Amino acid sequence: MKRNRVLIIVCICFLIIVAILGVYSLTKEKAQTTIDVSSLNLNNVAKESASNVNSYVNIAKQAPKSISYAVPIFMYHFLLDDYGEYPDVENFMRPQTFEEQLKYITENGYEPIFVNEIGNIEEYTKPICLTIDDVFVYFYNNGFPLIKKYNVKVTLCIIYEYINGENYLTTEQIKEMLDSGLVSIESHTMSHIELTTLSEEERRRQIFESKKKLEEDFGIEVSTLCYPVGDYNSEVIELAKEAGYKYGIAMTGGTYYSDYNKDLYTIPRIYANRSMSLNEFANYLRQSYVTVDW
Ligand SMILES: [Zn+2]
Known part of the structure; x- marks a missing residue:
């Protein structure tokens, strides 16, 4: 069991x-x-x-099959009502005139770009470009509040050895403007001397050092060389290329047309002077176009 x-x-x-x-x-x-x-x-x-x-x-x-474009690139200097004893009156634009221009740009749908955005021009339809040469403290006082008000991008061509000097921008002011996203910083050399008049060694220093120092101090990429007094030759352009600049901007020549001005190291600009009327400014803006064939 x-x-x-x-x-x-x-x-x-x-x-x-x-x-x-x-x-x-x-x-x-x-x-x-x-x-x-x-x-x-x-x-x-x-x-x-x-x-x-x-x-x-x-x-x-x-890559697009072809791009054809025109960008009016304006060159400004001082934004000041009073030009004192300074003989070159036309370099001093009234802040009020500058404001009228910014207002016109935004009200008419133009797209302000930095010089270093010319390489991506196919992303825009009505690009225009504002550049400020020398950039004394007057831009910080009179121009920076206006570009913030109208949300307009501006390229500043800085003279490196002038930073923190008399009537010039301080390091802090440059950083503050960079932080706004409305400003790009490019090189106007170390001390603003005509590059073709210098020795080979000094010319190199002006071109190479200014790029290196600006990049180190502000953690940016400097891609444009603005020739002091618009002075350049083939040697200057070769050095600019060797230093790694992608663009070189001249002082004259009017609107930049990709069909005619193929060299990116001799980009022409329009002189935005004191007596420029709003009508004249608007006529340049109307030249802006981008045609992309994909
Ligand atoms: Zn200059």
Whole structure:
């Protein structure tokens, strides 16, 4: 009787173990199948999405077949009502005139860009560019509040050795303007001397050091060389290229047309002088266009 009971218990245990193993193996197989199927689907979906994304990226990265554009690039100096004894009156624009111009730019849908954005010109339809040469403290006092008011970007051509000097910008003022996102800083050399008149060694220093120092002091990339007094020659341009500048801006020549002014190291500018009327300013703005053939 006892023996039979033991046998029955052993049999029941055996059956239970078999049953458990059976269920486990079935579940495992099902789970395995589910995982296989889902991972396969996921892989396919992932692959398909990746190929879609890549094709979109390729379209976005695809270089345009051709771009034709015109950018009026204005050159300003001082923003001051009173020019004192200074003989070159035309370099002093009244802040009120500057404000009228900024107002006109925003009300008429023009897109102010930095000089260093000329390389991405296909992103704009009505680009214009404002550059300030020499940039004494008058720009910080009279111009910076206005560009913030109208949300207009401006490129400042800084003379490195003038920083923190008399009537010039301080390091802190430059940092504050950079932080606004409305200002880009470019090189107007170390000390604003005509580059073609210098020795080879000093010319190099003016071009290379100003870029390096501005980049170190402000954590920016300097890509434009603004030639002091608009003075340059082939040697200056070669040094600018060697130093890593992408653009060189001159003082004269009017609106920049990509069809005619192909050299990015002799970019012409428009002299924004004291007697420039709003009508004259608006006429230059109307020359702005971008035509992209994809
Ligand atoms: Zn200058």
